[in-house]
Amino acid sequence: MKRIVPLLIAAMAGYVLVASRFIPLAEKWGEVEAIWFDVLAAIAFVLGGGSLLKLHLRKISDRTTGWGYSAITLAAFLGTLYVGVAKTGARPSQEQEFYGQSFAPLTMDDLPPSLTYRVPGSIPMRADGEPLPLGVQRQLSQGSGDIVFRGWMSTKQEADLSDYKDELAWRCTVEKLFDTAQPPAALKGKVSYLADYSRLGFRGYMTDADHEALLKLGSNGPFVAAVEALWTASRLETEVPVEKLPAGFSIPAASRTYLSYDEATHKLGIRGPMSTALRDELARDHFPLVRPMTAEQRAAFVNNLESHGGKLSELQAQTLDAALAKAWSIDGLQFALNEAGHAVPAEKSACELYQEQQSRKSGSATAPKTAAPKPEPDVKLNDRQRAAIGEFVRERTETVDDLAARLKAAGPFTANQKSALQEFFGKVPTVGEQKLNACIDLLRIGPLTREQRDFLRNDYREQSQWRRTVGDLFVKAHKVKYPWSGQYNSPGSWFGWAYEYVFKPCTATIFSLLAFYVASAAFRAFRAKNVEALLLLGTAFIILLSQTFAGYWLTSWLPSDPQQNLLAWLRMENLKILIMRVFTTAGTRAIMIGIALGIASTSIKIMLGQDRSYVGRD
Amino acid sequence: MRFNWDNIDRRWIFLMMGLTVAGPILWQLAFPEIPTPYARSVFDAIEKLQPGDKVLVAFDYDPASEAELGPMATDFVHHCCEKKVKMYFISLWPVGPVMVQDAIRNIIEADYPQMVYGQDYVNLGYKSGYEGVIKVIVTDLRSLYPTDTRGSSIDQIPMCRDVKNIQSMKLIIDVSAGYAGAKEWTQYAAVPYADKMKLVTGSTGVQSPQLFPYLPDQMAGLLGGIKGAAEYEKLVNEKYSGPTPAPKYQEALRRMGPQLFAHLLMIGLIIAGNVIYFTQRRRGGRTR
Numbered sequence: 001m002k003r004i005v006p007l008l009i010a011a012m013a014g015y016v017l018v019a020s021r022f023i024p025l026a027e028k029w030g031e032v033e034a035i036w037f038d039v040l041a042a043i044a045f046v047l048g049g050g051s052l053l054k055l056h057l058r059k060i061s062d063r064t065t066g067w068g069y070s071a072i073t074l075a076a077f078l079g080t081l082y083v084g085v086a087k088t089g090a091r092p093s094q095e096q097e098f099y100g101q102s103f104a105p106l107t108m109d110d111l112p113p114s115l116t117y118r119v120p121g122s123i124p125m126r127a128d129g130e131p132l133p134l135g136v137q138r139q140l141s142q143g144s145g146d147i148v149f150r151g152w153m154s155t156k157q158e159a160d161l162s163d164y165k166d167e168l169a170w171r172c173t174v175e176k177l178f179d180t181a182q183p184p185a186a187l188k189g190k191v192s193y194l195a196d197y198s199r200l201g202f203r204g205y206m207t208d209a210d211h212e213a214l215l216k217l218g219s220n221g222p223f224v225a226a227v228e229a230l231w232t233a234s235r236l237e238t239e240v241p242v243e244k245l246p247a248g249f250s251i252p253a254a255s256r257t258y259l260s261y262d263e264a265t266h267k268l269g270i271r272g273p274m275s276t277a278l279r280d281e282l283a284r285d286h287f288p289l290v291r292p293m294t295a296e297q298r299a300a301f302v303n304n305l306e307s308h309g310g311k312l313s314e315l316q317a318q319t320l321d322a323a324l325a326k327a328w329s330i331d332g333l334q335f336a337l338n339e340a341g342h343a344v345p346a347e348k349s350a351c352e353l354y355q356e357q358q359s360r361k362s363g364s365a366t367a368p369k370t371a372a373p374k375p376e377p378d379v380k381l382n383d384r385q386r387a388a389i390g391e392f393v394r395e396r397t398e399t400v401d402d403l404a405a406r407l408k409a410a411g412p413f414t415a416n417q418k419s420a421l422q423e424f425f426g427k428v429p430t431v432g433e434q435k436l437n438a439c440i441d442l443l444r445i446g447p448l449t450r451e452q453r454d455f456l457r458n459d460y461r462e463q464s465q466w467r468r469t470v471g472d473l474f475v476k477a478h479k480v481k482y483p484w485s486g487q488y489n490s491p492g493s494w495f496g497w498a499y500e501y502v503f504k505p506c507t508a509t510i511f512s513l514l515a516f517y518v519a520s521a522a523f524r525a526f527r528a529k530n531v532e533a534l535l536l537l538g539t540a541f542i543i544l545l546s547q548t549f550a551g552y553w554l555t556s557w558l559p560s561d562p563q564q565n566l567l568a569w570l571r572m573e574n575l576k577i578l579i580m581r582v583f584t585t586a587g588t589r590a591i592m593i594g595i596a597l598g599i600a601s602t603s604i605k606i607m608l609g610q611d612r613s614y615v616g617r618d
Numbered sequence: 619m620r621f622n623w624d625n626i627d628r629r630w631i632f633l634m635m636g637l638t639v640a641g642p643i644l645w646q647l648a649f650p651e652i653p654t655p656y657a658r659s660v661f662d663a664i665e666k667l668q669p670g671d672k673v674l675v676a677f678d679y680d681p682a683s684e685a686e687l688g689p690m691a692t693d694f695v696h697h698c699c700e701k702k703v704k705m706y707f708i709s710l711w712p713v714g715p716v717m718v719q720d721a722i723r724n725i726i727e728a729d730y731p732q733m734v735y736g737q738d739y740v741n742l743g744y745k746s747g748y749e750g751v752i753k754v755i756v757t758d759l760r761s762l763y764p765t766d767t768r769g770s771s772i773d774q775i776p777m778c779r780d781v782k783n784i785q786s787m788k789l790i791i792d793v794s795a796g797y798a799g800a801k802e803w804t805q806y807a808a809v810p811y812a813d814k815m816k817l818v819t820g821s822t823g824v825q826s827p828q829l830f831p832y833l834p835d836q837m838a839g840l841l842g843g844i845k846g847a848a849e850y851e852k853l854v855n856e857k858y859s860g861p862t863p864a865p866k867y868q869e870a871l872r873r874m875g876p877q878l879f880a881h882l883l884m885i886g887l888i889i890a891g892n893v894i895y896f897t898q899r900r901r902g903g904r905t906r
Contacts, residue, residue, distance in 0.1 A: 031758055034750040038762070041746045093768060134773045163779075487767065489716060499716060504681040511682040515880060519635045520628045523887040527895045537888065544885055547823070547845045548878035549649035573654055580830050589831045 006615045014607040052077060083494035087484055090493035096485035098201065099474075100275025102233035103481055104226035106193070106200040108138060111150055112218020115193070117181040118146040121173045124165050133160035138195040147173065151193035153181040162350075168357055171350035186213045200226045205258035205272035206234040238477040239269040246286035246466050274474045283470040287430040287463050289400070290327045291393050298324045305456070309449030316446050323438040328428055330389055333421075334381055337407075340420030341379035379417065384410035400425045432459030539579060546576035631887065638883045642875030649874055657849035660818045660839030661697075663789060669702035671788040672781070674815075676803065677717045678710045679795035683822050684717070689870035690820035690847035691793045693854050695721045696867055698791070699730045700858045704777050705739040706787070710751055710798040715743045715767055724866060736775045743767035748798035752806040759783050785814045789838075792819045800825070800840075804832050812836070820847065848874045 013033060020030025056070035082088070123132070123142050132140060136157050141148045153161075158178040162171050183191050190210060192201040200223075202210075214227045242261070251259050255278065258271040293301070298321050305320070306312055312320065348356075381389075388406040392398050398406075404421055407413045429437070439456035442448055448456070489496045528534045545551035551572030559565040562574050569578060605611035641647075653661070667673065675694065679687045698705050707718040718741050726733050733739060742763050745751045754762050759781055765771055772778045784790070790807060794800035800819040808817035816838040821829055823843025833840055841850050847870035855863045865872075 027757060031754045031761060034747060034754045035761060037750045038745065038747045045746075095768060095770070134771050485769070489719075499713070503713075504684070507680065507682040508685060512685070515639065516632045516635050519880075519884055519887055520631045522884050523626070523631055523891040526888045526891060528892055529895075537892075540888070541885060544881040547843070548874065548881050549651070550878055550882060552652055573652065577654065577656075580827070584827045585830045585833075588828055592828075592831060 003612065003615050007609055007612060010614070011607045011609060014603060018607075049077070049081075080495065080498060083498065084488045087486060087488045088494040089497070090486035090488055090490050090495070092480055092483050093485040093487070096482045097478070098481060099478060100273050100278070101192075101201045101203050102206075102230050102273055102479070103194075103197070103199040103201050104229035104233070105198060106222060106226040107198045108150055108195055110220060110222035110226075111193070112220055112223050114217050115151055117149045117153075117177065118143070119173060119176045119180055120145060121147050123147055124167070124170055126165060130164075133157075133164060135160050135196070147177060149177055149181045151181070151195055152183050152191065153178050154192065168350060168354040172354040175350045184213055184217075186210070200230060202230045202234050204234065204275065206231055207257070233479065234272040236477070236479075237269060237271050238473060239267040240469060240473045240476060242266050242268050242469055243465060244462065246462065249286050252281070252285070268469060268473055270473055270477050272477070273479070274477045276474075279470055279474040283467040284430065285399070286466070287432055287459075288396065289425055289428045289430055290434045291396055292327045292329060293324055305452055308455045309452040312442070313446050316442050319441050319445060320438055323434070323441050327434075328424070330393060333389060333424055334386060336420050336424050337417050338380050340417045341381070341414060343378050344416070379412045379414050381407075382411040385413070430459075430463060432461075432463040436460040539583075542572065542575050542579065546572040551576075634883060634887075635880065638879045639876040642879055646872065647875035648868070648871050649878060651848045651852045651871060651874065653849040653853050654846075656833070656840055656842065657846055657853060658839075659834065660820075660841055660846075660850055661853040663816055663818045663838040664694075664697050664701060664791075667698075667701050667703050667788055671701075671703045672706065672777075672786055673698055673703045674706045674708060674784050674787040674790045675718075676708050676710065676790065676792040676794075676799075677714045677721070678799040679717060679793055679822075680711055680713045683795040685873070686822050686844050687793050687795060687820060687847075688717075689844065689873065690841050690850060691717065691721055692725060692866060692869060693847065693851045694791050694793065694820065695725045696729075696858070697854045699726060699733065700854075702738075703788075704737075706777075706781070706784075707739065707741045707743075708755075709744045710748055710802070711795075712744055712746070715741065718743075729864075736770070737777055740775055740777055741767045742772075749802040749806050752798075752802055755784050756807050756811060757783050757785075785811050787815050790815055790817045792817065794819055794821045794825065796822070796825060800829055800837075801832075804829075804836050809836050820850075844870055844873050844877060 016026070016029045016033050019026040020028075020033070053074070056074045059070040060067045060074070122145070123140065131137070136149075136153075139150045139153075139157075140161070141150075155178075158174060161177075162174045164170070182188065187210060190203050190206075191214065192203070193199075194201060202214075206214075211227070211231050214230070215224065218224070239262075243266075245261070249261075251261060259278075259282075260269045261267070262269065301324055302312065302317055302320055385407050388403065388410050392403045392406075400422065404413070404418055407417075407421070435456045436459075439448070439453060442456075443453075486493070489499060491500075526533075526537060526540070528537050542551075545554065555571040558571045559568045560571065562568040568574055602611060606614070664673075675698065677691060679691075695705070707715075707722070709715050709718060722739065722741065726739060743766065745762050747754075747762075751762060759778075760772060763772055766775060766778075780786070784807065790803055792800050792803045794803075800817075800821050803817055803819070808815065817836070818839040818841075819829065819837060820841035821843075823845070826840065826842030826846075829837065829840055841847055851867065851870040855867055859867050
């Protein structure tokens, strides 16, 4: 029995694989078997680990020769296993942390009735049997002629659901459902329900009004408890000490309800979590951005730098001038804003298109035809706005928000243009970053005095210190939601560290040792003792030379095209191809065919139960 | 240590090899490369792709062969980014995903920040099972890869939604250091579905001779060792990197310097060994 079961398993597996290869209907069997193979492989890993433990523990216990190496092997094995499984030091996955949001547990069953939304219709079935998108499966259901959705629908869920079936009627239904399954206007963009996580989420700081609006949505115990938990979490106060405030720092007007700076204690504080957008805005907004410089301004900068130490070399002066000249241009900004001012053609909604389709089908001449919404006219920068941009460059003290306000005051300025303005300046480096880059460029080609280096780096140091302060506040205000969600080998994790600094160099070193041993072996053993050895030696010379530029160089005087001149075959690169294509291929093919025949005959013997050697002896 | 050609201490040879390899690295010696038809066929196979075509990129190697295969992996990803194809990274080796992660961080995130994870590239990670994995995913990707390495459901990844199996790939690129690798991709994917997808591979110099029988019918192109990588790198840089390619896109060419001198040393040692052998034989002395 001990032998028959494995024999039967092996034989059955063999028959299934053969059947799945030749019979289309049995193709799936092969896949299932491959998955089972995967399961067995996992068990084999466990057995392998056990075997390794047993072997080395015995060596250590018996104090046999080399037991110290066994101890190291065991320590490395257990250590790696632990840091990998426990994900020691691995940061949580950024996608799972929902920065800037607070979460409270709330199951689907505990959602209040006001969060159940319905539209008339039925969920269609796809011809290919594809199920509903995973992201909506838990929240969407069919109930007495209505499509029912529980919780609020996100734009991503709407897109997924809409793509589920490419029919206007379905898209129109999804559109209606999306419009219905939204939080009240006062809470829009602030609250969310994540069914897959069973969490009620709130973005940022919760005001009293938000709190009341949320409580109005339901009165059942779990929901109220979740709202209260959110209320507490989204108002938690966090503070960090500030070493030095950036010049002209002030809390942005929109953030004053939850962001504060205590001048007495020099502490920056926030209530509730901080979003990544707020973090980036706070870290960067108070540092001047690079503006285009005239040749005179650049020359003055070079003089200023030279006044902090020795004179720059000619190459350094040119490099610095080039680094300073590398900035955005007024024309580029105007172009970006004018492009953003182009009216976007308004599109009809799915329901409007569906209505038109139905009208066409019914053939009614009087059927209402919905007109596409009239597009807004194009908006281009006027003279006053262009002058405001010029002034922004000259003045060098205005912020991007100031510029946006001036552009709006000077003429029509759309929301798209404002976004384009912010996007444009989001990519512009700060003066500190520009000076640091210039410092690196200059140091690459020559020395700078300490004073010069400090002059070029001090602005960035100040910016970097402030960014660290804001970063500390961001981290401190964030409550980790899923600590185990990160990857075990992410940079910074213990496993990642061991991989990068132990495993990788060790394996690369062992492999590299090959070059040293091959060289020694070649010297000692590669002797032309007979004709066969001579042939091998000749081939080795050709391959060794043709694998480098030396081979090409040595025979470059020969004609290059073997089709036109037979002498070209003597070029090293052509000789190598000839050897590989003809001799190597022929030899390898013969070996491969032999192996394949051997595998086939052994397999047949195993499947027929003739070969039982692999199960061992009784 | 005693220097005696007749019975030279092996440590002298090790020292010579060390210096021979270190010299070109320290002086950054690089030599021109002339692409062979093999490298050209790999380059052409990727060049023929259209923006948006799906490409399966399998990194079946580990740090031991990183020195030889890393540069060609870099060049493959660089080339694919320039061609704006969609890349599906996968690995049949346990540490392969780390290699993938390195490529993503050093090439895609650094030089192609406009490419979006999940839309332009995805890391499906490692699955155990060797050729068994290939056999399954050629007909059903989801049964083995329900998620990517980040744990996101494959249905939530836009570029994976319409991928039922890897037959929808236009090309498979495999960087292979052994088993499971290029041979298995040829036998279980490229050959049975030859009308649907092509395969190009980059392999270690040692493995290349075993793969030549598959050229050019079952395998569209093959880069053998660092030499193949350098030839391919030259083609990619000529077309896409401008006059001064970034150092990371010249790694294969840079490694050809040490290879040239190491090979010359080997030839020199073989010749020296034979001279000693024949001299001793003529003298009637003991030969080894």
